[in-house]
Amino acid sequence: xxxxxxxxxxxxxxxxxxxxxxxxxxxxxxxxxxxxxxxxxxxxxxxxxxxxxxxxxxxxxxxxxxxxxxxxxxxxxxxxxxxxxxxxxxxxxxxxxxxxxxxxxxxxxxxxxxx
Amino acid sequence: xxxxxxxxxxxxxxxxxxxxxxxxxxxxxxxxxxxxxxxxxxxxxxxxxxxxxxxxxxxxxxxxxxxxxxxxxxxxxxxxxxxxxx
Numbered sequence: 001x002x003x004x005x006x007x008x009x010x011x012x013x014x015x016x017x018x019x020x021x022x023x024x025x026x027x028x029x030x031x032x033x034x035x036x037x038x039x040x041x042x043x044x045x046x047x048x049x050x051x052x053x054x055x056x057x058x059x060x061x062x063x064x065x066x067x068x069x070x071x072x073x074x075x076x077x078x079x080x081x082x083x084x085x086x087x088x089x090x091x092x093x094x095x096x097x098x099x100x101x102x103x104x105x106x107x108x109x110x111x112x113x114x115x
Numbered sequence: 116x117x118x119x120x121x122x123x124x125x126x127x128x129x130x131x132x133x134x135x136x137x138x139x140x141x142x143x144x145x146x147x148x149x150x151x152x153x154x155x156x157x158x159x160x161x162x163x164x165x166x167x168x169x170x171x172x173x174x175x176x177x178x179x180x181x182x183x184x185x186x187x188x189x190x191x192x193x194x195x196x197x198x199x200x201x
Contacts, residue, residue: 026148035181036141037188061188078189085182092178098148099171 006064006071011084014074015091018065022095025067031095034064038075118165122173125166126180129157132164133184142184144177153177 009017018033025031038060057077064073076084119125133140139159146153152169155177168177 022146022148025146028149030145030147030149033144033146033181034141035144035185035188037137039138059189061185063185076185076189081186081189085185088185089178089182092181093174096146096153096174096178097171098151099153099174100151100169101171 006073009072009074011074011076011080014063014065014072015084015087017072018088019091019095021065021067021070021072026098029067032064032066032068034062036062036064038062116163116165118167122166122168122176125155125164126176129155129164129166129180130184132157132159132162133187135159137188142181144181155181 021031039058059078061076062073063076064071066072117128119128129142133142136159140157141159143156143158144153145156150169152167153174154165154167156166157164166177168174
């Protein structure tokens with residue numbers, strides 16, 4: 001596997017990078033998202049870049065997103081988790097829309113396709 | 116690499132795997148728009164659980180599960196604190 005330098009970002013930056021990753025991969029390729037609990041000594045993070053690893057804490061998690069070429073990551077702590085999670089969830093739901101819909105009958109009333 | 120056919124089985128096994136060793140376990144999400152499929156994998160480097168889908172209705176479940184695990188990962192300390200205080 002080619003060693004892609006990992007860039008550690010702020011959670012907001014990470015979200016905007018992730019938002020850009022999805023459309024890039026729409027025509028081809030795939031998006032990989034990894035979620036891992038953070039303890040301060042994660043060897044999987046390469047030493048390149050501004051990555052010092054996480055501070056020794058129990059309440060952080062590491063998120064990595066890549067399209068195979070570019071890799072971005074962020075560390076989420078319990079403080080940011082709520083805010084980050086809401087944005088992250090809606091991002092995933094909005095972007096991962098290429099899957100087959102089972103029924104035409106959707107339970108959600110919001111889903112109205114504008115003609 | 117056991118692949119699960121039902122979401123319920125997968126989520127139960129995956130959560131168990133994570134809780135068994137939170138530090139080792141990691142969750143990987145693979146989305147392929149071209150093929151229109153999504154794959155979620157939970158592994159602790161010994162065991163690897165996979166669930167693949169091409170159904171839109173599973174996206175929500177997978178994303179919710181993902182967020183749940185994220186919350187577990189960051190909440191550990193605060194959880195312990197609340198549990199310890201009498």
